[in-house]
Amino acid sequence: MMKQAILIPALLAAATAGCTTVHTNQVVAAPSAEEAAVKAAVLDYFQGQGQASADRLNKAFAEDVAVMVSPAREGPGFQRREMSEIIPAWASNSNPIGERSDYSFLxxxxxxxxxxxxxFRSTDRFYDALTLIKHSGEWQIVAKAYVPQ
Known part of the structure; x- marks a missing residue:
């Protein structure tokens, strides 16, 4: 009986090692002003694309330096594109989908x-990994890596 009393807690400790306990009654703090500003920049990109808004897209991206990387459409490897090429294409979309709410910040x-x-996740479309830098008091995206869903 003594061996079982020692063995059971040891097994439970080993089985739960590395696990995180989440308490659903915890209060989640409001986002900081910086986090809100970062999210606003990301939404300028996401909604700007949906609205074909050059103003929002140019506000979101550091256009002269920003890049977009994704898996190659065919075959192995990656494709890399300059946002200075992509933003005008997104902004000239003659049939934009409009403002969207099917997204989440992961x-x-x-x-x-x-x-x-x-x-960032656009529901049923893609996952983004975005890098932003705060320059002259404004957050801008300097790199966008994505994979389609």
Whole structure:
């Protein structure tokens, strides 16, 4: 009986090692002003694309330096495109889908109030990993990596 009394807690400890307990009654803090500003920049991109709004897209991206990377459409490897080529194409869409609400922020990480990474999901379309830099007081996307769903 003594061996069982020691063995059962040891097995439970081993089985739950590395697990995180989530309490559903925890209060979630409101996002910081920086997090809200980062999310606003991401939504300028997402909604700007849906609205074919050059203003919102140019506000969201550091157009002169921003890049987009994705898996190659055919075969192995990746494709890399400059946002300075993509933004005009998105903004000239003659049949934009309009403002959308089918998205979610999977994570937002801010480092030193100047660098942010965001993982973002457009429901049933794609996953984005975005890198933003705060420059002259504004958050802008400098890199977009995505995979289709």
């Amino acid at each position: 994570s937002v990480e801010i480092v030193d109030d100047r660098l942010a990474t965001v993982t």
